[in-house]
Amino acid sequence: MAIHTDPPASGFRPSMLINDTRYRGLTFQFIALVLLIFAIAYLVSNLFGNLAAAGLNISYDFLGESAGYDINQRLIPYDSQSTHLRAAMVGLLNTLLVAFLACITATLLGVIAGILRLSKNWLVSRLMSIYVEAFRNVPVLIWILIIGTMVQQLPQPNAFRGENASASMLFDAVALTNRGIYIPGPVFGAGWTILLVVALLSVAGVVAYRRFALKRLYDTGRILPLVWPSLLILLVPSVLAFFILGRPVTLDYPVLRGFNFGGGVQIGVPLIALWLALSVYTGAFIAENVRAGILAVNRGQTEAAASLGLRPRRIMNLVILPQALRVIIPPLISQYLNITKNSSLAIAVGYADITATLGGITLNQTGRAIETVLLLMLFYLIISLAISAVMNLYNSSVALKER
Amino acid sequence: MTKTVVLGALAGVGLLAGAAGAATLDDVKQRGTLNCGVVTGLPGFGAPNANGEWEGFDVSMCRAVAAAVLGDPTAVQFVPTTGKTRFTALASGEIDMLARNTTWTFSRDTDLKFDFIGVNYYDGxxxxxxxxxxxxxxxxxxxxxxxxxxxxxxxxxxxxxxxxxxxxxxxxxxxxxxxxxxxxxxxxxxxxxxxxxxxxxxxxxxxxxxxxxxxxxxxxKEPLAPLVRHGDNDWADIVRWTLNALIAAEEMGITSANVTELAASAGDNPEMNRLLGNEGNLGEMIGLSNDWAVKAIGAGGNYGEIFEKTIGENTPIGLARGLNAQWTDGGLLYSPPFR
Amino acid sequence: MSDTHAQSVPFVRESFIPEAPPPETDTGVVAWLRKNLFSTWAYALLTIAALYVIYVILAGVLPWLLNGVWNADSIQQCREILAGERGGCFAVLTERWNQLLFGFSYPTEAYWRPTLAFALLFVAAAPVLFTSVPRILLVATLLYPFAAYWLLWGGTILAPLVGLLGVIGGYLVYRRLIDRSFAYGLLGGIVAAAAIMWLGGFVVADQPRFLSLLPVQSRDMGGFMLNMLLGVICVSLSLPIGILLALGRQSSLPIIKWICVVFIEFVRGVPLITLLFVANVVLAYFLPPGTTFDLILRVIIMITMFASAYIAEVIRGGLAALPRGQYEAADSLGLDYAQAMRLVILPQALKISIPGIVNVAVGLFKDTTLVSIISMFDLVGMIRGPILASTDWGGVYWELFGFAALLFFVVCYGISQYSQWLERRLATDHR
Missing domain, CATH: 3.40.190.10 (Periplasmic binding protein-like II)
Incomplete structure (x- = not known):
């Protein structure tokens, strides 16, 4: 450029810090930084002043001490002699467990409800509207409490006892009680590893078949059936192997033993209540996202697909859903985050998540409020950031590739 | 460098202010109400009734202290606390004392820096x-x-x-x-x-x-005890001796009905005279007026009366005195002498 | 062609046939049923399943609702009246009505005050929510916070009056200085407001009895009133903070942007309950010794922080949705940053963000129930604490939880319907 305006040679005047747009940004940032540092310094000095006045200190030593309390739901070995840190880990895993389960069921529920709400069946679409509005407009804590109370109305184990028991097991295998759902658990005998290998191979086979079918579709335009061959590939080898190997995996049925059922696998009632509550609550939100996503796809797309001669199911699968997904995924991610965060209300139904163990019992027993609450926030922050990172990766993979 | 100076100065100010806030008695008198931490709702020990007034065994302890310090058993601000919040509320100065069926344990007394002022209910x-x-x-x-x-x-x-x-x-x-x-x-x-x-x-x-x-x-063993912050011994003394006064009053037969009568003139029991302010100056020693115990007992009665009214055998709770009887009746209640 | 009519004359109709009604199967109830409920066998199955679900729900709820007891003193009495039959014990609602709405320690004789404040809320909110309402009512909106403060907390009217004067004074100064620069205007306004309030403080301290209502402390507030209170205050406070955060996050100044990003992501990454724990058990340690402001204030700070991060994200979406041309147009007019934002960008961005903001507000209002976990007696706290713990009403949970759910549903459904109405009205694209 020919015209090049140098800054005025008169030099720098202090008023330029405010009036000159080149420097004003720097001034503001400097002021903001100084204010921030002062605010933090003020808070921290208050903290140390208060702690010193009360004779307390900040220390994470308590994490290594024995916790002394028991936890009913644990994915890793734990007893009352384990450390507070281990109790926190048990809680963390429980948080992840319920969040994971609730994400899956909430998605299923939400997709079904969202599609049904758009269905032409008057009754069903109204029913789904009622479901969505009822759950969206009432606080999740109230739903957790209500559903927690609901599952308490299941029969207690005692009701299964005796000659004229008032409750009975489903198929002699599943017991629904207000202490948990008892289902038969697998017992692994000799040779089960071979079975596992066979099963894994069948899964790989299904994937391979689907790829093959897709390639075939693109190459020749012929559509191969997908559902029943997949099922065949998945099930037949495993079932055959199961019998050839002489039933290496048997089932252990729950039976009444002492105060409770023994044997089998127990899914505790707090987990069920929280899982259910989070699923139906978040499901209502996801239903709305799904509905909005489907409605966001231009009507012309449906009509274009129909004019190509596609049947309604294929229109949904091949045209609408792939486009709708792009609209649905981002709010879905925030719903998953919400599930994780809402799972912190677990203590209302007695589920031992991380808020209940680290932020509840450990805090109470040790009195280390600052340390535990900070640690708790850190855990949640890490979980949240991890979920959004993973989901954003997925999101960018399905996002429209624009050139 | 500048930052550390600023930090140091700020911390110093904080420390000074912390020291200034340590005299709980002055704070309470200046405020005109006692902030007392109680349970969020446990029938008999501390729960608001249908009219929203707090009542119960622990609540009566708060009222007795308020009466002794401020002369008015209703000058209490009840702060409901959960198991989680009770200790922070006390440590941070939000409440002046905690009467929330809290078990006296070693670590709470030492590590958490509280002072348990004496057992008001022996539980298990x-x-x-x-x-x-x-x-x-x-x-x-x-x-x-x-x-x-x-x-x-x-x-x-x-x-x-x-x-x-x-x-x-x-x-x-x-x-x-x-x-x-x-x-x-x-x-x-x-x-x-x-x-x-x-x-x-x-x-x-x-x-x-x-x-x-x-x-x-x-x-x-669950010795339930009211507690105060560690380090303010004057305030701890007041709460401790208010509890002792209630216990001693039962032992000496002083009730809410006869306390004003007995306090009107010196009797022939020297300890009762000292307790009721007719002899010596016990009240002054803890920074209160000499009729502090009269007011405390007048608030809700002596220990036995409070017990009978809130959790005793004639209430829905229906607890027997058991370990909480006077030592003269085979219980564990044993107030040090007022001397 | 059939042979039988081979010889017949070709028929030509000379007049129209009168319109025949559609066939029986295509009109009335039958057609509606066929079209909407039984169009295919899958739909028919679905319909039957839906009918069964409705039956199960109604069979469970109706007897309980219709057979309910509305007058009794305790659950024991309820059980006597019901004599073994199924029915709700709704007497708990009538007996504890005031506690559910106002908490247990709000002075009984002052119940009219929150009720009036609640009614006035509609007057104050109307001009903001509906553009058809006369603009003059915006004065009511401005006056409302001060009037509501006076009604709810009581004390002398001078305190809110001084606050109002401070705001007005600050605004006048701001108007005078705005021509020089936005920063000057803002600074001058804040200084003037603070000065007036500081001076007014002496008047208030001098005349504490002037037109005084019975003072009520924050911790005496409870029940549904507390939920409303927290919801309204925190949403109103978080709006301006959210706008600032959103602008900060969009800003080109790296340090400011960085501060805003960290704040927003941090707050959005942790559950509200942990922030409430901070308010409850940690915040006191970070304040200067001796300043023990009460729990409700600490909770308001934390919920406001929480809400403003979410609102900031909504507004950021609005800012991002504005076409780039709007920014460039504002620049080309020679507007500086503050002017461009104030006059061009924000009015449009806020308009786009309104539905999102309303959603955040509804979510926040629902989240105010979490304060029950930190021993505050809001509606849920009242139910879980004093009412269910009492000897009279221990065990009446369905009725109480149902009532709480209904109350929240009415409010939240109302707000979300408003939001949808607004969305339709604001929709400028014609699809």
């Missing part, structure tokens, strides 16, 4: 079971599901008891008394465990209290 942890279960001893509870209120020492006692007896159990943590009761009645747990007094209080609200029994084993 027990088990409540339905009669129909046919259990007669806590040792029969192998494999049982146990409802337990979180954030209390009962949780630790429970773990210890079952470990010691080498039997297993499954805990169901609940947050409030009401939820524990709800779970227990729905049969979601076989037994509910908490302080025996709390069990009695809970059982009293049942539809058929007779269908439930409290097992004979008391698995822990």
């Amino acid at each position: 942890q027990g088990f409540l079971v339905p009669k129909a279960l046919g259990v007669t001893s806590a040792k029969d509870l192998d494999g049982a599901t146990v409802c337990i209120q979180t954030g209390t020492t009962t949780e630790l006692n429970l773990a210890d008891f079952f470990r010691k007896n080498n039997i297993s159990y499954e805990p169901v943590p609940v947050e409030t008394q009401a939820e524990g009761q709800q779970q227990y009645l729905a049969g979601a747990c076989d037994t509910y465990t908490t302080d025996a007094s709390g069990l009695a209080a809970t059982r009293a609200t049942f539809e058929n209290p007779g269908d439930h029994v409290i097992l004979p084993e008391i698995i822990s």
Whole structure:
């Protein structure tokens, strides 16, 4: 450029810090930084002043001490002699467990409800509207409490006892009680590893078949059936192997033993209540996202697909859903985050998540409020950031590739 | 460099202010109300009634202290606290004292920097079971599901008891008394465990209290005591001796009915005279007026009266005096002399 | 062609046939049923399943609702009246009505005050929510916070009056200085407001009895009133903070942007309950010794922080949705940053963000129930605490939880319907 305006040679005047747009940004940032540092310094000095006045200190030593309390739901070995840190880990895993389960069921529920709400069946679409509005407009804590109370109305184990028991097991295998759902658990005998290998191979086979079918579709335009061959590939080898190997995996049925059922696998009632509550609550939100996503796809797309001669199911699968997904995924991610965060209300139904163990019992027993609450926030922050990172990766993979 | 100076200066100011705020008595007098931490709702010990007034055994302790310090038993601001918030509320100065059936333990007294000022109720942890279960001893509870209120020492006692007896159990943590009761009645747990007094209080609200029994084993010592912040000994003395005054009053036969009469003139019991301010100057020694004990006793009566009114055998709670009888009646209540 | 009519004359109709009604199967109830409920066998199955679900729900709820007891003193009495039949014990609602709405320690004789404040809320909100309402009512909106403060907390009317004067004074100064620069205007306004309030403080301290209502402390507030209070205050406070955060996050100044990003992501990454724990058990340690402001204030700070991060994200979406041309147009007019934002960008961005903001507000209002976990007696706290713990009403949970759910549903459904109405009205694209 020919015209090049140098800054005025008169030099720098202090008023330029405010009036000159080149420097004003720097001034503001400097002021903001100084204010921030002062605010933090003020808070921290208050903290140390208060702690010193009360004779307390900040220390994470308590994490290594024995916790002394028991936890009913644990994915890793734990007893009352384990450390507070281990109790926190048990809680963390429980948080992840319920969040994971609730994400899956909430998605299923939400997709079904969202599609049904758009269905032409008057009754069903109204029913789904009622479901969505009822759950969206009432606080999740109230739903957790209500559903927690609901599952308490299941029969207690005692009701299964005796000659004229008032409750009975489903198929002699599943017991629904207000202490948990008892289902038969697998017992692994000799040779089960071979079975596992066979099963894994069948899964790989299904994937391979689907790829093959897709390639075939693109190459020749012929559509191969997908559902029943997949099922065949998945099930037949495993079932055959199961019998050839002489039933290496048997089932252990729950039976009444002492105060409770023994044997089998127990899914505790707090987990069920929280899982259910989070699923139906978040499901209502996801239903709305799904509905909005489907409605966001231009009507012309449906009509274009129909004019190509596609049947309604294929229109949904091949045209609408792939486009709708792009609209649905981002709010879905925030719903998953919400599930994780809402799972912190677990203590209302007695589920031992991380808020209940680290932020509840450990805090109470040790009195280390600052340390535990900070640690708790850190855990949640890490979980949240991890979920959004993973989901954003997925999101960018399905996002429209624009050139 | 500048930053450290600023930090240091700020910290110094903080320390000074902290020292200035240490005289709880002055704060209370200046404020005109006593901030007293209580339970969020436990019938008999501390719960708002239908009119929203707090009443109960622990609540009466707050009122007695308010009467002794401020002369007015209603000059109390009750701050409901949960198991989680009670200690922070006290440590941060939000409340002046905590009377919330809190167990006196070593670590709370030392590590958490509190001063327990004396036991106002000797309790122990027990088990409540339905009669129909046919259990007669806590040792029969192998494999049982146990409802337990979180954030209390009962949780630790429970773990210890079952470990010691080498039997297993499954805990169901609940947050409030009401939820524990709800779970227990729905049969979601076989037994509910908490302080025996709390069990009695809970059982009293049942539809058929007779269908439930409290097992004979008391698995822990639970001396429930009011507490104050560590380091303000003057304030601790006031609360401690208010409690002692209530206990001593029962021993000497001073009741809310006759306290004004007895205080009107010096009698022939020198200790009673000193307590009621007719002899010596005990009140001045703790920075209060000489009739402090008269006001404290006048607020809700002596220890025995408070007990009978809130949790005694004629209330729905129906607790016997037991360990909480005067030492002269075979109990553990034993006030140091007023001298 | 059939042979039988081979010889017939070709028929030509000379008049129209009168319109025949559609066939029986295509009109009325039958057609509606066929079209909407039984069009295919899958739909028919679905319909039957839906009917069964409705039956199960109604069979469970109706007897409980219709057979309910509305007059009794305790659950024991309820059980006597019901004599073994199924029915709700709704007497708890009538007996504890005031406690559910106002908490247990709000002075009984002052119940009219929150009720009036609640009614006035509609007057104050109307001009903001509906553009058809006369603009003059915006004065009511401005006056409302001060009037509501006076009604709810009581004390002398001078305190809110001084606050109002401070705001007005600050605004006048701001108007005078805005011509020089936005920063000057803002600074001058704040200084003037603070000065007036500081001076007014002496008047208030001098005349504490002037037109005084019975003072009520924050911790005496409870019940549904507390939920409303927290919801309204925190949403109103979080709006301006959210706008600032959103602008900060969009800003080109790296340090400011960085501060805003960290704040927003941090707050959005943790559950509200942990922030409430901070308010309850940690915040006191970070304040100068001796300043013990009460729990409700600490909770308001934390919920406001929480809400403003979410609102900031909504507004950021609005800012991002504005076409780039709007920014460039504002620049080309020679507007500086503050002017461009104030006059061009924000009015449009806020308009786009309104539905999102309303959603955040509804979510926040629902989240105010979490304060029950930190021993505050809001509606849920009242139910879980004093009412269910009382000897009279221990065990009446369905009725109480149902009532709480209904109350929240009415409010939240109302707001979300408004939001949808607004969305339709604001929709400028014609699809």
